[in-house]
Amino acid sequence: MKTSFLLFLTCVFFLASCTNFNRVQSASDTIAVTDFRGKEVKIIKPAERVICLIESALSGIYMLYQQNRVVGVPSAIYGENLYQYYSRLDTRVLNRALPSPGNWDFVSIEQVVGLKPDLVIIWSSQTDAIESLEQFNIPVYAVMLNSFSDIYKEIEDLGILLDCSDRSDSLVALSKGNMETIHKNNENIKSAYFMWSQGITETSGKNSTVNELLKAAGVINACNLFDEHVSVSVEKIYDWDPDMIIMWYNEKLDPVDVLNDPLLQGLRAVKEGKVYELPEVFACDFWTLKMQYPVQLISKWAYDSNLDTNMQKQLVNKMYKQLYGIELIN
Numbered sequence: 001m002k003t004s005f006l007l008f009l010t011c012v013f014f015l016a017s018c019t020n021f022n023r024v025q026s027a028s029d030t031i032a033v034t035d036f037r038g039k040e041v042k043i044i045k046p047a048e049r050v051i052c053l054i055e056s057a058l059s060g061i062y063m064l065y066q067q068n069r070v071v072g073v074p075s076a077i078y079g080e081n082l083y084q085y086y087s088r089l090d091t092r093v094l095n096r097a098l099p100s101p102g103n104w105d106f107v108s109i110e111q112v113v114g115l116k117p118d119l120v121i122i123w124s125s126q127t128d129a130i131e132s133l134e135q136f137n138i139p140v141y142a143v144m145l146n147s148f149s150d151i152y153k154e155i156e157d158l159g160i161l162l163d164c165s166d167r168s169d170s171l172v173a174l175s176k177g178n179m180e181t182i183h184k185n186n187e188n189i190k191s192a193y194f195m196w197s198q199g200i201t202e203t204s205g206k207n208s209t210v211n212e213l214l215k216a217a218g219v220i221n222a223c224n225l226f227d228e229h230v231s232v233s234v235e236k237i238y239d240w241d242p243d244m245i246i247m248w249y250n251e252k253l254d255p256v257d258v259l260n261d262p263l264l265q266g267l268r269a270v271k272e273g274k275v276y277e278l279p280e281v282f283a284c285d286f287w288t289l290k291m292q293y294p295v296q297l298i299s300k301w302a303y304d305s306n307l308d309t310n311m312q313k314q315l316v317n318k319m320y321k322q323l324y325g326i327e328l329i330n
Helices: 002-028 055-063 080-089 109-114 127-135 148-161 165-181 209-216 234-240 255-259 289-303 309-324
Strands: 031-034 040-043 050-052 070-072 119-123 140-143 191-195 244-247 275-277
Touching: 031 148, 050 055, 055 080, 055 148, 055 289, 055 309, 109 127, 119 127, 127 140, 140 148, 148 165, 148 209, 148 289, 165 289, 165 309, 191 209, 191 234, 209 289, 244 255, 244 289, 255 275, 275 289, 289 309
Parallel strands: 050 070, 050 119, 119 140, 191 244, 244 275
Antiparallel strands: 031 040
16 A cells, blocks of 8 residues: 555656656747847747738748748738739739738738737837737737848748748858859949939938948949938939939839930930839849849849840849749749
């Protein structure tokens, strides 16, 4: 009888120790990253139901091959320009079956909560939505991208949160390697004026992602101001007199319109026909790992006159194949 009782106690202590071990193991296995607010985001297991309301971050999730974890997307992807690409990457998008509970300017808290996410990805500037979601104990990873290093951090963090760090690390290493091999002419460095879609006088200065992009392409930003986005006069553009003008994708304006603008005929870039427009935003998104493609284009426009439409198609499909696993341009 005494022996049986001692055996019973031994079993109890063994089970108790197993329980305590599991608790300690669970605590040590907590997944944590620091988001762009500087806040630590903790989840007890890799996220399985993700609502991503930032298109650039969603693009990163598809690059990580983790789209099956996504249960909610930004409404923007159902717009014509993005839908044609995401519908090829995901049949749920093709069939418009993925809910879209918000975007950069609006979030339906009710819809988000109803989808029962274990992680929401949102811009850090959407403070009201973040506060509401966190009141429901929903982990929120908040994003703000101001540089290429921020893009790399975002992908690495997503790799941790989605348990695919091998893939995220390889993507970052590949992208950095591609950026390092892009031609840079050090003997005759060209200057470039970047033109946003609002018009010729809208540009970006030295403290901007655009500046980082131009620098990576081996050209100098003609705008010597420091603003992220700045309006300047035509006279100021003449003062800078850039070697080339790079246009952000514009549905209403083409390089020929800039070349024929009577106010710009004295500019060196216009006189020499050096005005170029970046392809549509999906291919040239500065805030994803796809930033390597516009860097390649700008560098080739500056220093390699042999870039034609077929070569451009080959470049972008090579990038898509590396990042998404498929070619997206027929």
